[in-house]
Amino acid sequence: MFIVLLTYGYSAYSQNSLSINLIHCKTDNDSNFGFDDITIYRNDSIYKTLSFKDFTYLENIESGIYKAKYKTFFGENVSKEIVIPNKEGNSSIYEMNLCIDIMSDSLAKRNLNLAFNRIENGEKINLKYTFSGCFNSGKDSLAIVKKKGNLYLIYKNRKRKIKRSELVFLINYEKELRSVLPVTFSSTGGGINTLEYNDEIYSLPEPSSFWSGFEYLKEKLRLK
Structure with missing residues (x-):
């Protein structure tokens, strides 16, 4: 599980945004097709369910711990977290990149009779x-x-x-x-x-x- 944090921008009011991207982490292939929806959690409660597409932009989100649960090409259920801090008066854009082409070590160790x-x-x-x-x-x-x-x-x-x-x-x-x-x-x-x-x-x-x-x-x- 990873925690990432990226911020920039400023305004008089706090209007945080979060971009969620499905990406190939091994290649530069931009054909991102999924096998299930993405479930977004905020502080361990379901926040939103997204169709499995390559880019989603959430605007005006509150502070908290956001977690994305999704499925890779290999059928693994993976989660990734990002912390949205409470910065009064700041407007920040956060980014979460979800790798869909990486196989976990546990899955790679299965006996597939290769x-x-x-x-x-x-x-x-x-x-x-x-x-x-x-x-x-x-x-x-x-x-x-x-x-x-x-x-x-x-x-x-x-x-x-x-x-x-x-x-x-x-x-x-x-x-x-x-x-x-x-x-x-x-x-x-x-x-x-x-x-x-x-x-x-x-x-x-x-x-x-x-x-x-x-x-x-x-x-x-x-x-x-």
């Missing part, structure tokens, strides 16, 4: 991403093979050994891929993430590319 933890010598894992939109479409993919106990990355006909630090990014990608909640909305653009391992195929439709997990993985693997 392919990257089971891959044997001579086996391969394929990661594919196909996308389409109003003005463009395409596909991208990378493969991981295991040989003599080592993992190798194959991307655009180039092959290199995977470092131990890079394996963490691959494992985190699969954890998130298998944990992102299915969405009910549709979009004219988006993509499909697919993981293939032996006879296993796991796919995640991604309208509006709201998760951006494949692009984030490419960045961490220095493929961009």
